[in-house]
Amino acid sequence: MNPIAHSPHAHAPASISKVMGTVLLALVPATLYGFWLYGWPAIFLWSITVASALIGEAFVLRVRQRPVRPALLDGSATLTAWLLALSLPPFAPWWLGVVGGLFAIVVVKQVFGGLGQNVFNPAMAARVMLLISFPVEMTMWAAPTPLSGEHALSFAQGLAITFGGAQWDTMASASLLGHVKTEFTRGVDLLHSLPGYFEAGDALSGHRVGSFGETSAVLLLLGGVFLIVKRIITWHAPVAMLLGVALPAAIAHAIAPEHYLAVLPHLLSGGLILGAFFIVTDPVTSPNTSAGMFVFGFLCGLLTWIIRTWGGYPEGVAFAVMIMNALTPIVDRYIKPRIYGRDRKGTALPAKKGA
Amino acid sequence: MMFFEKFFGGLRGGVHPEGKKQLSAECPIRSVPLPQKLYVPLQQHIGAPAAPVVKVGERVLKGQLVAAAQGNVSAPVHAPTSGVVSALGDHVAPHPSGLPVPTLTIESDGQEEWVALAGIEQPLELAQEDIAARVAAAGIVGLGGATFPSALKLNLSRASGVQTLILNGGECEPYLTCDDRIMRERAAEIVEGIALIAKAVAAQEVLIGIEDNKPEAIATMQAAAQGSAIKVVAMPSMYPMGSEKQIIQVLTGKEIPAGGRPADIGVLVHNVATAWAVQQAIRYGRPLISRIVTLSGGAMRTPCNVEALIGTPVEELLTVAGGLVPPVARMVLGGPMMGQQFTDMRVPVVKGTSGVLALTASETGQAEASPCIRCSTCVRACPIGLLPLEMAAFIRVSDLASSVALGLKDCISCGSCSYVCPAHIPLVHYFNYAKGDLAAQERGKLKQEATKKLADARNERMARIERERAEAAAKRKAAREAKERAAKEAAEKAQQESSASESA
Numbered sequence: 001m002n003p004i005a006h007s008p009h010a011h012a013p014a015s016i017s018k019v020m021g022t023v024l025l026a027l028v029p030a031t032l033y034g035f036w037l038y039g040w041p042a043i044f045l046w047s048i049t050v051a052s053a054l055i056g057e058a059f060v061l062r063v064r065q066r067p068v069r070p071a072l073l074d075g076s077a078t079l080t081a082w083l084l085a086l087s088l089p090p091f092a093p094w095w096l097g098v099v100g101g102l103f104a105i106v107v108v109k110q111v112f113g114g115l116g117q118n119v120f121n122p123a124m125a126a127r128v129m130l131l132i133s134f135p136v137e138m139t140m141w142a143a144p145t146p147l148s149g150e151h152a153l154s155f156a157q158g159l160a161i162t163f164g165g166a167q168w169d170t171m172a173s174a175s176l177l178g179h180v181k182t183e184f185t186r187g188v189d190l191l192h193s194l195p196g197y198f199e200a201g202d203a204l205s206g207h208r209v210g211s212f213g214e215t216s217a218v219l220l221l222l223g224g225v226f227l228i229v230k231r232i233i234t235w236h237a238p239v240a241m242l243l244g245v246a247l248p249a250a251i252a253h254a255i256a257p258e259h260y261l262a263v264l265p266h267l268l269s270g271g272l273i274l275g276a277f278f279i280v281t282d283p284v285t286s287p288n289t290s291a292g293m294f295v296f297g298f299l300c301g302l303l304t305w306i307i308r309t310w311g312g313y314p315e316g317v318a319f320a321v322m323i324m325n326a327l328t329p330i331v332d333r334y335i336k337p338r339i340y341g342r343d344r345k346g347t348a349l350p351a352k353k354g355a
Numbered sequence: 356m357m358f359f360e361k362f363f364g365g366l367r368g369g370v371h372p373e374g375k376k377q378l379s380a381e382c383p384i385r386s387v388p389l390p391q392k393l394y395v396p397l398q399q400h401i402g403a404p405a406a407p408v409v410k411v412g413e414r415v416l417k418g419q420l421v422a423a424a425q426g427n428v429s430a431p432v433h434a435p436t437s438g439v440v441s442a443l444g445d446h447v448a449p450h451p452s453g454l455p456v457p458t459l460t461i462e463s464d465g466q467e468e469w470v471a472l473a474g475i476e477q478p479l480e481l482a483q484e485d486i487a488a489r490v491a492a493a494g495i496v497g498l499g500g501a502t503f504p505s506a507l508k509l510n511l512s513r514a515s516g517v518q519t520l521i522l523n524g525g526e527c528e529p530y531l532t533c534d535d536r537i538m539r540e541r542a543a544e545i546v547e548g549i550a551l552i553a554k555a556v557a558a559q560e561v562l563i564g565i566e567d568n569k570p571e572a573i574a575t576m577q578a579a580a581q582g583s584a585i586k587v588v589a590m591p592s593m594y595p596m597g598s599e600k601q602i603i604q605v606l607t608g609k610e611i612p613a614g615g616r617p618a619d620i621g622v623l624v625h626n627v628a629t630a631w632a633v634q635q636a637i638r639y640g641r642p643l644i645s646r647i648v649t650l651s652g653g654a655m656r657t658p659c660n661v662e663a664l665i666g667t668p669v670e671e672l673l674t675v676a677g678g679l680v681p682p683v684a685r686m687v688l689g690g691p692m693m694g695q696q697f698t699d700m701r702v703p704v705v706k707g708t709s710g711v712l713a714l715t716a717s718e719t720g721q722a723e724a725s726p727c728i729r730c731s732t733c734v735r736a737c738p739i740g741l742l743p744l745e746m747a748a749f750i751r752v753s754d755l756a757s758s759v760a761l762g763l764k765d766c767i768s769c770g771s772c773s774y775v776c777p778a779h780i781p782l783v784h785y786f787n788y789a790k791g792d793l794a795a796q797e798r799g800k801l802k803q804e805a806t807k808k809l810a811d812a813r814n815e816r817m818a819r820i821e822r823e824r825a826e827a828a829a830k831r832k833a834a835r836e837a838k839e840r841a842a843k844e845a846a847e848k849a850q851q852e853s854s855a856s857e858s859a
Contacts, residue, residue: 004451004452004696004698005685005696005719005721006696006773006781006783006784006787007687007691007692007693007694007695007696007768007770007773007783008691008692008693008770008773008774008783009685009687009691009692009694009696009712009714009718009719010372010373010529010691010692010714010718010719010720011719011720011721011773011774011779012370012372012720012775013720014732014775014776014777015777015778015779016725016777016778018777019728019730019777070725074725076728114726115725115726115728116726116727116728116729116778117726234735283728283729283730283731284728284729286729287731288731288734288742288744288745289731289734289742290735332745336742336761337367337737337740337741337742338740339739339740339762339765340600340604340610340611340613340738340739340740340765341610341611341612341613341614341615341765342612342762342765346762348612348613348614349610349612349613351615351620
C-alpha cells in the first residue's frame with residue numbers, strides 16, 4: 001500500500017535528468033564542431049575529462065554512502081565535466097582533464113554537499129584552479145586542424161598529443177585576447193596589433209584559436225536559444241551578461257579605440273557566449289529571481305570586461321563568474337519578488353473601503 | 356516600479372497543467388440511485404461542528420434540520436432524504452487520515468418525502484437580512500471547496516460594503532467539470548441566485564469570471580445574463596485562476612491586503628454553484644442537501660458528472676461511473692492540484708466534494724524526491740511571489756520563523772511549486788506541515804498563557820484566602836482577648852466589690 005500522498009496529485013513532465021539532458025543536447029552541436037575542428041586530441045581530452053568526473057562522483061558518493069546510480073544518471077556530473085572540457089585548450093595533456101574533472105566534482109561539488117549545494121560553478125572553479133596552477137598548459141593554443149582537412153591529425157598523432165606530450169607546430173598560436181594582452185605589454189596598441197587578427201566571420205564560425213568548445217559563437221548561441229525556447233533557462237542572465245560586456249566596451253572603445261577593444265571582438269571572444277548561455281545560467285550557483293538573474297548576469301559581464309581590460313589575465317569569464325557566485329546569496333537577500341497583497345518592503349497593502 | 360514589475364514578468368506565476376476536462380465535460384449531470392444508507396458528517400464546513408437535534412430511531416423527512424449551527428462560524432446540516440436516523444456515531448471522514456468523525460447515519464425509506472418547504476414567489480423583494488438569514492438556515496457553504504459558511508460572508512460584506520461581486524466560474528483544477536456543467540445546464544437559476552446575492556450585499560458591479568477553456572459555459576451564462584447588469588468575463592486558462600486572490604487580481608486589478616479579506620477592498624467572491632444553491636434555498640426553500648460531483652480520472656471507467664445527495668458513500672458513485680479500471684494509483688477527493696487522497700471507499704460526499712478522481716500512476720507522476728538544484732522554476736510558478744525553495748530549505752531545518760519571514764503565511768497551498776519541481780520535492784507538503792506546526796505552536800502558546808493566568812489567579816486566590824483566614828483568626832483572637840480581658844476586669848471588679856463589701 002502506498003503511503004498517503006499530499007497534493008498535488010499531478011506532476012509536470014519534468015525531472016532533473018531531463019533538465020540536464022536538454023542542456024547536454026544544446027551543447028552537442030558546438031562540441032561536435034569542436035571535435036571536427038581540432039580532431040582526435042579534442043575527442044580524447046573531452047572523453048577523459050568526462051570519465052574522470054564520473055569516476056570521482058561515483059567514488060565520493062560511495063564514500064558518503066549515497067546511492068550512486070541515480071546520481072550518475074542525472075547527468076549533472078557529465079554536464080560539469082563537459083563544460084570544463086569545452087573551456088580547455090584542445091591540445092591540452094590528458095592529466096589536465098583528469099585533474100580538472102576530479103577537482104570540479106570532488107572538491108567544488110561534493111565536498112560542499114553534492115548536487116545543489118556547491119557555492120561555486122564547478123566547471124569554472126576547476127578552470128580557474130587549472131589556469132593558476134598550470135598556466136603554461138592552459139594557454140597552449142592550437143590553430144584548428146579540421147578532421148576533414150589536409151592538415152588533419154591521425155588517430156596516432158592525436159594519441160601522441162594528448163597522452164604522449166608531443167608538441168605540434170600549430171601550437172604556437174595565441175588567442176585573440178591573449179595576443180592583445182601580449183602586444184600591450186610590448187607597447188603595441190590595438191590599432192597596430194589588431195589588423196589581420198580579428199575577423200568576425202571566423203569568430204562566428206569558430207575557425208580561430210581558442211578553447212575547443214568556445215570557438216564557434218554561432219553554434220553556442222544556437223544551443224542557448226534552444227534552452228530559452230525549451231524554458232530550461234530564461235533570457236535574463238545571458239542578455240544581461242552580454243550587455244555587461246557590450247556597454248562598457250562600446251563606451252570605452254568610442255573614447256579610446258587604440259586602447260580598448262570594440263564590442264564585437266569582445267562578444268565573440270573567449271568564453272563569453274559559452275559563459276552567458278551555459279555558465280551564468282547554472283541554477284545552483286545563480287540567484288533565484290528573474291531580476292536577480294539580470295543583476296547577476298550584468299555584473300558577471302561587467303567584471304569580465306574589467307578583468308579582460310585591466311587584469312593580468314587575458315580572459316575573465318571564469319574569474320567573474322566565481323566572484324559573482326560568491327555574491328549570489330547577497331543578490332538573493334536584496335532582490336526578492338513582491339508578495340501578493342504586500343508592498344516591496346513586505347508591509348501589507350492598505351485596506352480600501354468600498355473604493 | 357510598475358514598469359520594473361511588468362518587465363520582469365507582470366503576469367506572475369501560475370502553471371498550465373493538462374486540463375483533462377474532456378473526459379467528463381460533455382457528460383450531462385446525472386442522478387444517482389438513492390443509496391440505502393447516507394452518512395452525513397456533522398462538520399462539513401469551516402468552523403464549529405453542527406449539533407445534532409434528532410435522536411437515533413427518529414424518522415426524519417427530506418430537507419429536515421438534523422443538526423443545528425453552533426456559534427458564530429458554523430452551518431446547519433439537513434437530512435438528504437426521508438428515513439430513519441439509524442446511528443449517531445463515528446464514520447470514516449473524507450480526509451486523508453481516514454479517521455472516524457461524528458456522523459449521522461440515515462437509513463432511507465425510499466419515499467423521498469420532503470419536509471414542508473417555505474418557498475418564496477418573489478424572492479427579489481426579500482430584505483437583505485432575510486436573504487442572508489435564509490442562506491444561513493439552508494446550511495449553504497462555499498461549494499468551490501473552501502466550505503466557508505456563505506451567510507457569514509454575506510453579513511460581513513454587507514457591513515463593509517461591496518463594490519464588486521465576483522462569481523467564480525474559473526474551475527481551474529484539471530479534471531473537474533462540475534461548475535462547467537452546472538453553468539451550462541442551470542444558467543437561469545444561477546443568474547437568479549447571483550441577483551439574490553447581489554441584492555443581499557447591495558453590490559454595485561457583478562462579474563462572472565469563467566476560464567476561456569469553457570466556451571459553452573461562457574455562451575450559456577452570457578445568454579442567461581442578457582438584460583441584467585451581470586457581466587460575463589472570459590479569463591485566460593491558467594492554474595490557480597479560480598483561487599480567490601487570483602480571480603480578484605485578474606478581474607479587478609486589486610489585491611487583497613496580506614492577512615485581510617476580499618471585503619477589505621470591497622470585493623465579495625462566491626462560487627457559481629453556491630449561487631445555484633442560494634437560488635434553490637430562497638425560491639423553493641430547499642436546504643443544501645445535494646451537490647454536483649465530477650467522477651473522473653484515467654482509472655474511472657466512464658467519467659461523468661452526477662448530482663449526489665450529501666452523505667452518499669463514494670462506492671455508490673463509482674457504480675454510476677461503471678467502476679474502476681485497475682490499476683488505480685490514487686483516489687482523490689476534489690481536484691488533483693489541491694484535492695485530498697482517500698483510501699476508504701465508504702467516505703461520504705460532503706458539501707465540499709467537487710470531484711472523485713481515480714488516477715493512474717502516469718497521471719500522478721509520483722517520483723522520489725531528489726536534491727534541490729535551485730532552478731527556481733518554483734519561484735516562477737508561485738502566483739503569490741514567494742520563494743518556495745528557500746522556504747522549504749528553512750522548514751527542513753525547523754527554522755519556521757525564517758520561513759514565515761519569507762511569506763509562509765501568504766502561501767495559498769495551490770501546489771503550483773510542487774507541480775513544476777523537476778526534483779519532485781513535495782514543497783507544498785512542507786508548507787502545510789509548517790503551517791500546521793505553527794498553528795499548534797500558537798495554540799500551545801495560548802494554552803500556556805491560559806494556564807499561567809489560571810495558575811496566577813489560583814495563587815492570588817489562595818493568598819487571599821490565607822490572608823482572610825489570618826485576618827479572621829486575628830479578629831477572633833482579638834475578640835477572645837477582649838472577652839477575656841472583660842471577664843478578668845469583671846472578675847477583678849467583682850472581687851473588689853466583694854472585698855469592699857467585706858470591708859464595709
